[in-house]
Amino acid sequence: MSGSQQVGDVFAPSLEFATVANAGPELQAAADADRLAFWDTQARRLDWASPWSEVLDWSDAPVAKWFVGGELNVAYNCVDRHVLAGNGDRVAIHFEGEPGDTRSLTYHDLLAEVSKAANTFTDLGLVAGDRVAIYMPMIPEAIIAMLACARLGLTHSVVFGGFSSHALRSRIDDAQAKLLVTVDGQWRRGAPAPLKAAADEAVSGAESVEHVLVVKRTGIDVEWTEGRDLWWHETVEKASDQHTPVPFDAEHPLFILYTSGTTGKPKGIIHTSGGYLTQASYTHHNVFDHKPGTDVYWCTADIGWVTGHTYIVYGPLSNGVTQVVYEGTPNSPNEHRHFEIIEKYGVSIYYTAPTLIRTFMKWGRAIPDAHDLSSIRLLGSVGEPINPEAWRWYREVIGANSAPIVDTWWQTETGAIMISPLPGVTATKPGSAMAPLPGISAKIVDDEAHELGHGGNGYLVLDQPWPAMLRGIWGDMDRYRETYWSRYAEQGWYFAGDGAKYDEDGALWVLGRVDDVMNVSGHRISTSEVESALVSHPAVAEAAVVGAADDTTGQGIVAFVILRENVENTGDQLVKDLRDHVAVEISPIAKPRQISVVPELPKTRSGKIMRRLLRDVAEGRELGDTSTLVDPSVFEPIRVHRSQG
Numbered sequence: 288m289s290g291s292q293q294v295g296d297v298f299a300p301s302l303e304f305a306t307v308a309n310a311g312p313e314l315q316a317a318a319d320a321d322r323l324a325f326w327d328t329q330a331r332r333l334d335w336a337s338p339w340s341e342v343l344d345w346s347d348a349p350v351a352k353w354f355v356g357g358e359l360n361v362a363y364n365c366v367d368r369h370v371l372a373g374n375g376d377r378v379a380i381h382f383e384g385e386p387g388d389t390r391s392l393t394y395h396d397l398l399a400e401v402s403k404a405a406n407t408f409t410d411l412g413l414v415a416g417d418r419v420a421i422y423m424p425m426i427p428e429a430i431i432a433m434l435a436c437a438r439l440g441l442t443h444s445v446v447f448g449g450f451s452s453h454a455l456r457s458r459i460d461d462a463q464a465k466l467l468v469t470v471d472g473q474w475r476r477g478a479p480a481p482l483k484a485a486a487d488e489a490v491s492g493a494e495s496v497e498h499v500l501v502v503k504r505t506g507i508d509v510e511w512t513e514g515r516d517l518w519w520h521e522t523v524e525k526a527s528d529q530h531t532p533v534p535f536d537a538e539h540p541l542f543i544l545y546t547s548g549t550t551g552k553p554k555g556i557i558h559t560s561g562g563y564l565t566q567a568s569y570t571h572h573n574v575f576d577h578k579p580g581t582d583v584y585w586c587t588a589d590i591g592w593v594t595g596h597t598y599i600v601y602g603p604l605s606n607g608v609t610q611v612v613y614e615g616t617p618n619s620p621n622e623h624r625h626f627e628i629i630e631k632y633g634v635s636i637y638y639t640a641p642t643l644i645r646t647f648m649k650w651g652r653a654i655p656d657a658h659d660l661s662s663i664r665l666l667g668s669v670g671e672p673i674n675p676e677a678w679r680w681y682r683e684v685i686g687a688n689s690a691p692i693v694d695t696w697w698q699t700e701t702g703a704i705m706i707s708p709l710p711g712v713t714a715t716k717p718g719s720a721m722a723p724l725p726g727i728s729a730k731i732v733d734d735e736a737h738e739l740g741h742g743g744n745g746y747l748v749l750d751q752p753w754p755a756m757l758r759g760i761w762g763d764m765d766r767y768r769e770t771y772w773s774r775y776a777e778q779g780w781y782f783a784g785d786g787a788k789y790d791e792d793g794a795l796w797v798l799g800r801v802d803d804v805m806n807v808s809g810h811r812i813s814t815s816e817v818e819s820a821l822v823s824h825p826a827v828a829e830a831a832v833v834g835a836a837d838d839t840t841g842q843g844i845v846a847f848v849i850l851r852e853n854v855e856n857t858g859d860q861l862v863k864d865l866r867d868h869v870a871v872e873i874s875p876i877a878k879p880r881q882i883s884v885v886p887e888l889p890k891t892r893s894g895k896i897m898r899r900l901l902r903d904v905a906e907g908r909e910l911g912d913t914s915t916l917v918d919p920s921v922f923e924p925i926r927v928h929r930s931q932g
C-alpha cells in the first residue's frame with residue numbers, strides 16, 4: 288500500500304497521488320510571481336464570448352469588478368460546452384431519490400432540460416435581471432431551474448426547503464422575486480411532506496410574485512390558484528428543447544443567497560458571474576483533484592446553502608463532473624444509506640460536514656465497515672472546524688487510511704474555497720485547514736491590525752480581493768461596508784468573523800466564529816478547542832461548548848455532550864473524567880464549569896450547532912429565536928436535564 292507518509296501528526300502526500308494530482312507547486316509559484324496574471328490564467332478555464340480588458344478593477348473598493356468587460360454565459364459553461372466537446376453522453380447527475388427511485392441525466396439530457404426551462408421562463412415574461420425564488424428539495428429540477436436562470440441572466444435566490452413560509456416570504460419580498468419554483472411535496476423519512484402549502488402561504492399577498500411553477504414530486508394534493516400556478520410537467524416538459532444562450536457581462540448578478548446573520552434580518556449576499564465561476568471551477572478542479580470522465584463526485588450539501596451552489600452546481604458542472612445527487616437524510620431508511628450510495632455508484636470524491644462525520648462516529652464503524660468503500664480516493668470537509676479526532680476517524684474508516692482529506696474553509700460571502708490543503712501538494716495535519724490557496728491572501732491579526740506570529744490567536748482577514756468575493760448585500764450596501772469592511776477600514780481588509788492561528792509549524796487553524804471565542808479569567812479559549820478535547824475522549828460522540836457569564840471569571844465554560852453508543856452514563860464520575868480529560872488535553876483553565884449529557888444538540892439546517900441558544904440555556908434565559916432550528920423540540924430534554932441537574 289502506498290498511502291501517504293505519516294510523520295508524527297503530519298501526513299505528507301503520497302508520491303503516487305502527487306504524480307497524477309491536478310495541482311502542483313507551480314500554482315503557488317505562479318500566484319506569488321503575479322497574482323492577477325494567475326487569475327487571468329485561471330479565467331481561461333472557461334469559455335468567454337468576449338475577452339476582458341482588465342483582470343481587476345478595485346477603484347470602487349470594497350466593490351470589485353473582475354474580468355472587466357468580459358462576457359460569458361454561465362450555463363453554457365456548465366452544460367453546452369461539454370456537449371459540444373463530444374461529452375454529451377457522459378452522465379452529469381446520478382439522482383438517488385429518498386424512496387429509492389433513480390434517474391441519470393447525461394449532459395445531453397441536461398442541455399435539453401435546461402433549454403426547456405429557459406424557454407418556459409421566457410414565455411412567462413421573465414427578462415435578464417429579474418429575480419426567481421427556488422424553494423425545492425434536492426431533485427434534478429432544482430439544479431435545472433438554477434441553470435435556466437443562469438442561462439437567461441435571471442438572478443436566482445434559492446431558499447432551503449426546510450425553511451418556514453415566513454422565512455421564504457421575507458426572502459421573496461427582499462429580492463422582489465417574480466417567479467417561485469417549488470414542488471407539491473418532498474420525501475422525508477419515507478413519507479411525503481407538503482411544501483407547496485408553505486409556498487402558498489408565503490406567496491399570499493406577496494405582490495412581486497406573478498407565477499408559481501410546481502414540480503410534481505410526491506403526488507400529494509395541493510391547493511391551486513388558477514392563472515398564477517403552473518405545473519412543471521404541463522409547461523417545461525412541453526417546451527422546445529432548443530435554446531440559444533446569449534452572453535452576459537462578467538459582473539452580471541448570478542444569484543442572491545441569504546445567510547442567517549447572528550442578529551437582525553438575513554443578509555442577501557450577491558454573487559456575480561465571471562469571477563465567481565472562475566474561482567468555483569479552479570477550486571473544484573484543484574482542491575478535489577477532480578478528473579472528468581473517471582471520478583464520481585458526491586457533495587452531500589443541500590442547494591439551499593452556498594456549498595450546494597458552488598460545489599454541486601457551478602464548480603462541478605463547469606468541470607464536466609459525474610456526480611451523485613441524493614434527496615434524503617443519511618439515515619433513511621437506515622444508517623447505511625450513504626455507504627450504500629458510495630458503493631453503488633463508486634463514489635471517488637466525497638465532500639461532507641464534520642457534524643455528519645461525528646454522527647457516523649456515534650453510529651459506530653461497523654456500519655461503514657459493512658460496505659466496499661474502496662472507490663473513495665479523496666475526502667473533503669466543510670462548514671465548521673473539524674476536530675482532530677473526527678479527522679482521523681474520517682481518514683481511517685472512510686478513507687482506508689490513505690485518502691487525503693481537504694479541510695476547506697470558506698463562507699457564503701467568499702463564494703468559493705479560500706483556505707485548504709491542495710491534495711498531492713500540501714502535507715496535512717488533523718484539524719488544520721493548512722494554508723490559503725494559491726491566488727488567495729489571508730492574514731491573522733489582532734485588534735490593532737498587527738500580524739500575529741505563530742501560536743497567537745487572532746482574527747482571520749482577507750487582505751486582497753478575490754474573484755468569487757461577494758459584491759454586496761442586496762439592497763443594503765451600507766450594511767455590506769459596515770459588516771465586513773469597517774473593522775479594518777484603514778487597511779482595507781475583509782473581516783471574516785472567524786478566529787484563527789498559525790501553529791508552530793505555520794499550519795493555519797480556524798478556531799470558529801469570534802463570537803464563539805470565550806474569555807475565561809483573561810484567557811482566550813475557543814469553544815471548538817474544548818469541543819475537540821471532549822470529543823477526543825472515548826465516551827463522547829459530539830460536544831457543544833459555550834461561554835456563559837460568570838461573576839468571577841468573566842465567562843465560564845459550559846459543555847453539552849452526546850455519548851457514544853453503548854457508553855454508560857456514570858453521572859458524576861463521567862463528568863469528573865471529562866473535566867480531567869480537558870485539563871490534560873488543553874489546560875486546567877479550559878475545564879468546563881458544567882457538563883450536561885444530552886441526547887441531541889440544536890442545529891441549524893446547514894448543520895451548525897446553535898451556540899447562541901445553548902448560551903441561553905446555560906445562562907438560564909428564555910430561549911430566543913428558534914425559527915432556523917431543524918427541530919426545536921431538542922431543547923426539551925436539555926432543559927429537563929438542567930432543572931434536574
Ligand code: 6R9
Pocket residue numbers: 546592593594668669670671672673694695696697698699700720783784785797798799800893
Ligand atoms: C461554506 C460555509 C461560514 C462559516 C465560516 C466558519 C465556518 C466553514 C470551515 C469553517 C472551520 C472550516 N466554517 N468551513 N470553520 N473550518 N473548514 O460553511 O459557509 O454557511 O456561510 O459558513 O462556517 O465559521 O465563517 P457558511
